[in-house]
Amino acid sequence: MxxxxxxxxxxxxxxxxxxxxxxxxxxxxxxxxxxxxxxxxxxxxxxxxxxxxxxxxxxxxxxxxxxxxxxxxxxxxxxxxxxEGPITNTEKLAYLAQTFFLGALPDDQARIDFLEPLHSHMKQWHEHLVCIQEQTKTEFPDYPHDLPDEEFYPNLTLMLGVKKVGAKVEWVEECIALIKSRMNR
Structure with a gap:
């Protein structure tokens, strides 16, 4: 892109x-x-x-x-x-690269300390995207079908954003839970 x-x-x-x-x-x-x-x-x-x-x-x-x-x-x-068609495999996620190397941190608490602000950020981001989507739904009773073209196609990206960022929130929560379970072994 x-x-x-x-x-x-x-x-x-x-x-x-x-x-x-x-x-x-x-x-x-x-x-x-x-x-x-x-x-x-x-x-x-x-x-x-x-x-x-x-x-x-x-x-x-x-x-x-x-x-x-x-x-x-x-x-x-x-x-x-x-x-030219869709361009794929171009995402660069620095936080994911950092997560890959979390083992370099001294202990599990340091790893959780890294992930908690990421969780907070993702959660706020997801809430923001959901809020935009909900506002659009109130403006268009037959959402998304009655959106005009200039809003329909951008909304397709919003729909993926809501799902993708929601999945990231769940992923960070799962990572934190897994690290905590390892601490208690």
Missing amino acids: SLKHILLGILQQPQSGYDIKKMFDEVFSNFWAAELSQIYPQLRKLKEQGLLTVESVPSDKGPDKKLYEVTPAGQQELVKWLA
Whole structure:
């Protein structure tokens, strides 16, 4: 997967760098992370490649803000990327790599101390995603069938996020329980 293509997808409507970052934090958090230090250089490259336009507009909060929007060439690049089919086996989960090496910690309590904040984070993340889904359900009585296209397809990613993060919560709980049972042997 490519940050380039995700940005092209986001910028179907004009948005500022701040708005883009907010989407990563609120909408894409269950499958992609990006920092402003990654977003702005990529936006510059996309503009140089003719895939985006940039317009300065007045801001209520200080200096003018830049609004980025996909060009027809950018739209073609996005469609080409989608037509290539699903890209798989690209996930990188640092916490899972750390878990693999937990045996390097001095004792089981240190391992549990590592996993408990992970559990708390996953639980909060899951609750956040469920809250978004429940809010959408209240707005659309025949959820998800009556969602308009611009909400239906993003909702498919939300549905996986709810299931995937829920499974991660259960996995961390199981890991902690297994370590505690080993301590009591």
